[in-house]
Each structure stands twice: as C-alpha cells, then as structure tokens.
Amino acid sequence: MSVLTFQVGQCGNQVGQTFYDFIMKEIINASPASQAIAGDTFFDYNPKTDKYEARSVLIDMEPKVINECLTSHKRENLWDYDPTMCLFKQEGSGNNWAFGHNIHGPTCIEAILEKFNRQLEKVDYLDTTIFFQSLAGGTGSGFGSFLVEAVRENYPDIDILNIAVMPLLTGEVIVQNYNATMTLSSLYENSDAVLLVENDLLNTTCKNLLKIEKPTLDDMNRVLATMLSSFLYPVLSDKKKNFYSVLQNRLSISDLMHDVLVQNPLYKLLGIKNLPLMPDTYQAYVVNKWSALENRLFQMLISNTTEAMTNFGMKPTSQGAIKSISNLLIVRGETGVSKDPSEKDYNFPLIAKKEMYTAKITHSHMILKDKHNFNNNEKSLSLVSNSQTYVKSLEVISKNVYKMVHAKAYIYQYEKFGLTLDHFEEALARVEQVYHNYNEL
Ligand SMILES: Nc1nc2c(ncn2[C@@H]2O[C@H](COP(=O)(O)OP(=O)(O)OP(=O)(O)O)[C@@H](O)[C@H]2O)c(=O)[nH]1
Ligand SMILES: [Mg+2]
Numbered sequence: 112m113s114v115l116t117f118q119v120g121q122c123g124n125q126v127g128q129t130f131y132d133f134i135m136k137e138i139i140n141a142s143p144a145s146q147a148i149a150g151d152t153f154f155d156y157n158p159k160t161d162k163y164e165a166r167s168v169l170i171d172m173e174p175k176v177i178n179e180c181l182t183s184h185k186r187e188n189l190w191d192y193d194p195t196m197c198l199f200k201q202e203g204s205g206n207n208w209a210f211g212h213n214i215h216g217p218t219c220i221e222a223i224l225e226k227f228n229r230q231l232e233k234v235d236y237l238d239t240t241i242f243f244q245s246l247a248g249g250t251g252s253g254f255g256s257f258l259v260e261a262v263r264e265n266y267p268d269i270d271i272l273n274i275a276v277m278p279l280l281t282g283e284v285i286v287q288n289y290n291a292t293m294t295l296s297s298l299y300e301n302s303d304a305v306l307l308v309e310n311d312l313l314n315t316t317c318k319n320l321l322k323i324e325k326p327t328l329d330d331m332n333r334v335l336a337t338m339l340s341s342f343l344y345p346v347l348s349d350k351k352k353n354f355y356s357v358l359q360n361r362l363s364i365s366d367l368m369h370d371v372l373v374q375n376p377l378y379k380l381l382g383i384k385n386l387p388l389m390p391d392t393y394q395a396y397v398v399n400k401w402s403a404l405e406n407r408l409f410q411m412l413i414s415n416t417t418e419a420m421t422n423f424g425m426k427p428t429s430q431g432a433i434k435s436i437s438n439l440l441i442v443r444g445e446t447g448v449s450k451d452p453s454e455k456d457y458n459f460p461l462i463a464k465k466e467m468y469t470a471k472i473t474h475s476h477m478i479l480k481d482k483h484n485f486n487n488n489e490k491s492l493s494l495v496s497n498s499q500t501y502v503k504s505l506e507v508i509s510k511n512v513y514k515m516v517h518a519k520a521y522i523y524q525y526e527k528f529g530l531t532l533d534h535f536e537e538a539l540a541r542v543e544q545v546y547h548n549y550n551e552l
Pocket of ligand 1: 119120121122123125126171172203204205206207244245246247248249250251252276277278279283310313328329331332335
C-alpha cells in the first residue's frame with residue numbers, strides 16, 4: 112500500500128522534507144519486515160540512481176525552497192526527490208489566498224495533475240494522498256485548496272488527508288486569518304480528514320521539552336515530523352487476527368480514518384499528541400512505565416497542552432476538559448514481557464473511559480501495538496484524536512476575520528484576484544459552524 116504526498120508552498124515543502132527524512136531514518140533502524148513495508152509505503156526505488164525517491168509532488172510558486180529540497184546533501188544522501196515531480200514558478204502568492212487559488216491555480220493545475228498521474232501509475236494499491244501545507248501563506252493555502260478541489264473532482268475515490276499548519280495566533284502577517292479561514296472552509300468540504308498542527312504548540316514544545324531557547328523552523332519541523340511519523344509510520348500489528356484483514360497484516364491510513372477517526376463528516380478535525388519527547392542526551396537516563404506515559408498522554412489531551420505544561424488537576428469531567436469523538440492510540444515498544452508485573456501485558460485502560468467522550472454522538476476508539484522502538488525509544492505512545500482540541504483556536508481566527516470583514520480591511524487585495532466579501536462571509540460561516548458543532552458536544 113502506498114502513500115502519495117503533495118508538498119505545497121514553503122511550509123509544505125519544508126515540513127514534507129523533514130517528514131521523509133525522519134521516516135527514512137526510522138526505516139534504517141527498523142526490523143527487516145518493518146523496513147520493507149515502510150519503504151514501500153513512502154518511497155520508490157530508482158535503479159538508475161540506486162536511490163530511494165520520496166513518492167511526492169513538490170509545488171511552490173517561487174524556486175528557493177524546492178531547490179533546497181532537491182539538494183540532498185542535507186539529507187546525508189539517504190534518499191532523493193524525483194526532480195521531474197517538481198513544479199515551481201518565479202512569483203510567490205504574496206500571502207494572498209486569492210492569488211494562489213484564482214491565478215496560480217488554473218495556470219498550473221494541468222501540469223500538476225499530469226505529475227500526479229505519473230505517480231499513480233507507479234503505485235499498485237493507493238492508500239491515501241497526503242497534503243502538507245500551511246493555512247496562512249498564499250501558495251500552500253490558496254493553491255493548496257485549489258489542488259485539493261481538483262483532486263477531489265477528478266479522482267473522487269482517492270482518500271485525502273491534509274496536514275495543515277496553523278499560524279502563530281499572535282499573528283505573523285495581518286491577513287493570515289483570512290487565508291486560514293478560506294483554506295479551512297475549502298478543505299473541510301473536500302477532504303476526508305484535516306489534521307491541524309499549531310505552530311504555537313511546536314514552538315513551546317521546542318522550548319520547554321527540548322530546551323531550545325530560540326527554536327527555528329527546522330527545530331519545529333523536527334518535532335512535527337516526529338509527531339506525524341508516530342501516526343503515519345506503518346504499524347505491524349502482532350495480532351494475526353485483527354478485525355481488519357489488511358494486506359500484509361498492516362492497517363491502512365485510509366481504514367483508520369474512515370473506520371475509527373472520522374465516522375461523521377461533520378467532524379473531521381484531527382490532532383496528534385505523542386510521548387516521549389526529550390533532548391537526545393536525556394534518552395539514556397529516562398525509564399518510563401507504560402502506565403505513567405499513558406497517564407501523561409491523556410492528561411495532555413483533556414487539558415490540550417504540551418507534555419511540559421500538563422495540567423494534572425484537570426479531570427475528564429472538569430469544566431473545560433476536552434471531549435473526544437474518537438481516539439486512536441498507537442503503542443510502540445514491547446508490551447508483552449516485563450519484569451515488573453504491573454507492566455506485563457498492560458492494556459491501556461484510559462482510552463476506553465466513557466468520561467473522555469461526548470455522550471451526544473457515537474464515539475469510537477482503537478489501540479494498535481507494534482514492537483518497533485520508535486524514535487529510539489523503548490516505549491512510546493501516539494494519540495490521534497478527533498476532539499474539541501481546536502475549538503479555541505478556530506474561535507480566535509473567526510472572531511478576528513469577522514471584525515476585519517466588517518471593517519472591509521484589506522479586502523481590496525483579494526478583490527483584485529476575484530474574491531469578494533460574499534466569499535469571505537460564506538467561508539467564515541462554514542468555519543463558525545465547524546467550531547460550533549464541536550463546541551456543542
Ligand atoms: N512549522 C512550520 N511553519 C512554517 C514553515 N514555513 C512557513 N511556516 C508557516 O507558514 C505560514 C506562511 O506560509 P508559507 O508556507 O511560508 O507560504 P507559502 O505557501 O509559501 O505562500 P506564499 O509565500 O505566499 O506564496 C506562516 O504561518 C509560517 O509560520 C515551516 O517550515 N514550518
Ligand atoms: Mg512562499
């Protein structure tokens with residue numbers, strides 16, 4: 112089963128590259144069975160260059176970031192991109208969703224779908240198509256939305272998962288919330304699941320957990336790549352008889368999305384929390400118990416914090432605790448044998464606790480286990496949740512857009528490229544509906 116990706120815009124390309132790099136290093140440390148499956152999932156072997164190539168299409172409206180992606184010295188020569196799978200132009204979208212969507216969109220789409228088709232031809236069995244993009248710029252957001260709309264229209268059966276990076280809420284560019292609202296509204300309509308990542312959270316994780324005083328985008332992307340891989344790195348389940356009977360005893364991302372995480376199309380926002388994260392030098396000294404890791408992870412979920420700032424006073428029934436619709440727990444490391452009797456065959460009870468979930472709609476959960484030592488950790492956990500996590504951030508974005516739309520602030524910059532006040536109002540209403548639905552749970 113193969114995963115195809117699109118890297119769109121600066122953020123999308125930088126995050127995508129760090130992700131593949133992490134996956135390749137993880138593959139190198141894995142068992143032969145895991146190596147074979149993870150390799151097939153994300154890479155193609157190119158006999159001409161004797162290198163593995165990431166199964167990705169790279170797009171940006173300016174050349175710099177893609178050129179950097181093509182210089183493989185940064186990646187210790189372990190893998191490559193296929194240069195014929197890249198498309199760049201000379202003029203970025205200037206942080207303008209309308210420019211990316213309405214101007215670059217129609218002019219570039221044919222060339223990109225041709226590349227996508229070539230990737231599809233190489234694949235025997237497509238699992239999911241993943242888009243890496245930011246919500247705030249012009250290319251990842253505007254062109255990215257146009258591309259998702261086109262893929263949905265031309266290939267209605269292909270599963271789409273968006274990995275969308277939210278801007279710092281304190282604001283980097285004044286129109287970021289316009290772009291984020293237009294993008295979210297479009298993605299919510301056209302994809303199967305939207306996995307949101309908050310730059311604020313990546314930044315505090317780098318500072319508080321990894322002790323990096325002034326985190327760079329590269330530092331943040333490494334944290335993000337670890338998070339994403341903790342979910343997307345293939346799980347080789349021990350159990351011969353899982354209720355999924357998927358090829359080679361592994362589960363597809365598509366099955367996990369449809370059968371566990373997003374069962375109701377009104378609720379398709381996902382988030383990830385993973386443990387442990389620490390500076391490499393600490394790793395040798397830390398011994399974690401499964402029960403302690405599990406406790407910390409669920410506490411992070413219900414109080415929506417990073418590991419360093421977890422509020423242990425919050426209970427699932429407390430006012431303001433995050434309610435879930437669905438949770439997928441991925442356990443990586445040995446769980447069957449332990450000298451400590453409380454750890455042997457530990458069954459991770461918290462995910463099944465009723466108080467964690469909304470009583471208003473059907474909820475679901477699943478635990479997957481794999482012996483693989485992820486990220487060199489003897490024990491690690493990853494929790495992918497469909498929950499109320501993003502209500503507050505979406506509320507902040509929407510309120511800001513509401514004020515700006517009513518003041519008609521910067522609207523002329525978008526009108527130049529065919530977007531009207533009505534378009535903004537429609538998109539705003541859709542995003543408000545999304546967080547309202549989650550709020551009501
Ligand atoms: N986490 C992370 N965020 C990034 C990165 N690069 C940019 N961003 C965020 O992405 C947003 C800006 O979007 P970009 O991806 O730079 O914009 P673009 O898609 O290239 O669009 P244009 O430059 O307008 O053509 C801001 O919120 C940045 O903080 C990155 O490498 N990692
Ligand atoms: Mg750019």
